[in-house]
Amino acid sequence: NYIREERRKGKLSSEVNVACIKSGQIKEVCVNCDGGRIVRPLIIVKEGKVPVTTDHVEKLRRGEWTWNDFIEKGLVEYLDPMEEENAYIALNPEDVTPEHTHLEIMPAAILGACAGIIPYAEHNQSPRNSYEAAMAKQALGLSCANILLRKDSRGHLLHYPHKPLVQTRLLDVVGYNERPSGQNMVVALLTLTGYNIEDALVFSRGAVDRGLARSTFFRTYEAEERKYPGGEEDRIERPPPNVRGYRAGEVYKYLGEDGIVEVEAQVRGGDVLIGRTSPPRFMGEYTEFEISGRVRRETSVDMRHGEIGIVDAVLITESSEGNKLVKVRIRDLRVPELGDKFASRHGQKGVIGLLLPQEDLPFTEEGIVPDVIINPHAFPSRMTIGQLLESMAGKVAALKGVFIDGSTFYGTKEGELKRELKELGYSPTGCEVMYDGVTGEMYKVPILIGVVYYQKLHHMVADKMHARARGPVQILTRQPTEGRAREGGLRFGEMERDCLVAHGAAALLKDRLLEESDRTTVYVCENCGLIAYYNAISDKYKCPLCEEKVKIAQVTMSYAFKLLLQELMSLVIYPRLKVS
Ligand SMILES: [Zn+2]
Structure with a gap:
């Protein structure tokens, strides 16, 4: 505690951490001052009182104080994971008791920059939030305003990025609203035509032609x-x-x-x-x-x-x-095409399965046609209720012309959204009567339709599409090269081979793995089993051991196998081919 007091007084570096570990036989004090530890700031609590007052915050807001003043005056300190073990951290100021040692600055800050953009994250199953935290990094957007002057080795640019209609408080903190990476789309929830089976998305051709998700x-x-x-x-x-x-x-x-x-x-x-x-x-x-x-x-x-x-x-x-x-x-x-990948902010990713003309899409009583149609089967097992709430909140935001706060733990509550929808003359559930775009018939069930923020991810078909007939081969093995960038062949792996073996399709197997791959002809000495060669000067076949007086056989084999024989020889192993 002496070290901690000295650190709070500013006599020790604020980056020194001390922890007391007691478990079983171990009783030790660890002082860490090396680099590379992850530290995070927390408000210090003394005897159940929070020393940071609104007065301090006002000073920060007016610019009289900076963040460093809080650390120098011993109001805020950085803890590393080890010292955190000795701390008892309160989430909210009203929860502070005399036992507490620290107070969280902002509870939602535990989410970090990526998970912080998820609205209503507390309504999602937690793995979905993790998936979204990973996918948010793949979203295309406006990464910097001077992109047209830059000469980056590679980069993407989304043409019409939107601020999300359903905001979180972290969006402003991390500057997401200045450099957004997605668009607000009108999303309906129904199993249309079967082209949105297994997480596929049906996009409106009209919306795409008007510039939706162009990059x-x-x-x-x-x-x-x-x-x-x-x-x-x-x-x-x-x-x-x-x-x-x-x-x-x-x-x-x-x-x-x-x-x-x-x-x-x-x-x-x-x-x-x-x-x-x-x-x-x-x-x-x-x-x-x-x-x-x-x-x-x-x-x-x-x-x-x-x-x-x-x-x-x-x-x-x-x-x-x-x-x-x-x-x-x-x-x-x-331009978005079949197979391009999109994701909402709730770990719900999918690829375009169909671009349907606007006139064939379902419409509401008011004539609203969705931009995207997703499959309702994406929800029961994944339990991303946050997206359903975002859909409702986005609808309210679009109808009222305001941004809705959907911050984790602090967002506009479901009941409030329902009340607003009702006031606006809509069903409080967010569902609407819709009509089939082809026949004009009314659907028997109301359809959930709302506004959801969708991100275009950088996995695009144009970068992945690949086929090969003939092409380059590797020098070492004479087998076709691997990978799209090298115009490579498509891998015919062990499991594919097993399938052909099970079918008894021996001729096809030989064709794929030998004739169309690395077939080669090798001369083998019938006496000693070593690889022989053809001497063009004397027009004779010759074995390196038995010279010219023996019979030499011609054998067709895979070049990779010939390579194996020679590698074995280099290890002083004598592989013999018995030719009969
Ligand atoms: Zn020989």
């Missing part, structure tokens, strides 16, 4: 004119056809005279954005064979495979070493 993807490519010892240097130019590695096709067609792609050109994967040539890697390389002497290498920067876009901006500048540096930013408009 732009940016990627910046860069190239530098590097200087090499010996006075050689890179050149940013249109590569002449005689350079080594000159690319075939029309990949250079968008380059200007200066070797840089023209602004507003529509480019796609493989197109060269910045033409560049470099000197040969080694002095005198290839001079024996080439007539022209020393030939420069092609080192252009090209567009990533599988991406398309429009050249948005070109920046020519200097790097820190004084070399010429060219940056090219590509933009790509992303």
Whole structure:
């Protein structure tokens, strides 16, 4: 306690924490002053009294005091998780008793920046709040106001971000309202057409055409004119056809005279954005064979495979070493399409299953057509009542033209929302009579319709869609490459193999795993079982052990298996192939 008193007086650093641990045989005092501990501020309570008064808060509001004054005057202190074990923290000022040592500054602050944006979080099953805290980081928005001047290596921009109609108090604290990352959407809850089965969403084509959830993807490519010892240097130019590695096709067609792609050109994967040539890697390389002497290498920067876009901006500048540096930013408009991922603020994520024309969507008596239709089966098992409350609160907010406070523990209560809805002439449950958009018939049951804040997440189909017929292979194993970025094959794994084995589809299995993958022909000595080779000079097959006098067999096998044999040999293991 002496250390704590000294710290509160300011004689010790406010970042020193002391804890007394008593459990079983252990009785020890731990003093921590190392970096990297997580600490959080709490109001100090002395003998059941809270020293922080409204007077202090007023001073802070007027700007006479800063946050540091509270710490220096011993009103607030930082506790680390260890010292927290010795503290007894009251949630609200009225709960403080003489036993309490600290008071929470704001109970909702325990949620943090991500979970703090969830309205009515106390009505949700807790894992859903955790899911949302993870998903809030994937939402597209307006991350910074100068995004058009920046040259980030990649980034997204939501075109029409909204402030959430249902607010929480933390939104202002973390600046979410200045840089929002979502849109208020009219959401109806019904199982329409079957295209919203399993968390899929039905979007209104009309709303999408009017700009709902539109975003732009940016990627910046860069190239530098590097200087090499010996006075050689890179050149940013249109590569002449005689350079080594000159690319075939029309990949250079968008380059200007200066070797840089023209602004507003529509480019796609493989197109060269910045033409560049470099000197040969080694002095005198290839001079024996080439007539022209020393030939420069092609080192252009090209567009990533599988991406398309429009050249948005070109920046020519200097790097820190004084070399010429060219940056090219590509933009790509992303209109919501089938398979794009969205989520509400309650861990309810889903992908678009159908874009339905506005005239085919259900409508209310007033002619309101929902932007999104979600499936009611998303609720019973997940118990995200918070979203239903947000739907009602959003409806009240939209009808009255005000923001509704939906802060965790302090939000506008359900009864209040019901009263407001009734006053506005709606059913207090938030449900409305709706009509089928195709037949015009009235639905037998009232449908819940309200306004919910939805986030567009950065998992978009345009970034994931992939197929391959023929393409590159790995050098080591000669099997197809992996992953979309490398134009890779689709994995045919163990479980898929088991399926074909169970079906007895041996020919298909051989076709997938051998013929269409890494089939190779290997010569094997019938005497010793080692891999033999063909000697082109003497036109004879030869075994490294038995020389030329033995029979050599031709064996078809997977190249990966040949590699295994040779790796075993490198471990001084003698693998023998018995050929009969
Ligand atoms: Zn042999």
